[in-house]
Amino acid sequence: MGCNCGGGTPRAVTIYQLTLPDGTVRHYYTWQEADAANQRAGGIGTILIINQ
Numbered sequence: 595m596g597c598n599c600g601g602g603t604p605r606a607v608t609i610y611q612l613t614l615p616d617g618t619v620r621h622y623y624t625w626q627e628a629d630a631a632n633q634r635a636g637g638i639g640t641i642l643i644i645n646q
Contacts, residue, residue, distance in 0.1 A: 606646060608643060608644070608645055609621050609622070609644045609645075610622045610623070610624065610628035611642045612628045612631055612632055613640045614639045615638055615639070621644075628641045
């Protein structure tokens with residue numbers, strides 16, 4: 595029996611990747627979370643948007 599998963603194309607997931615100068619990489623599901631973590635680290639990180 596085939597899958598009836600709603601049809602259509604799968605939706606992309608957006609991940610916000612925070613990279614700090616010391617090489618630490620963290621992933622967040624919202625820009626606000628990534629930005630808040632960056633601010634806690636002194637605002638020196640880079641946030642990259644990744645679509646999966």
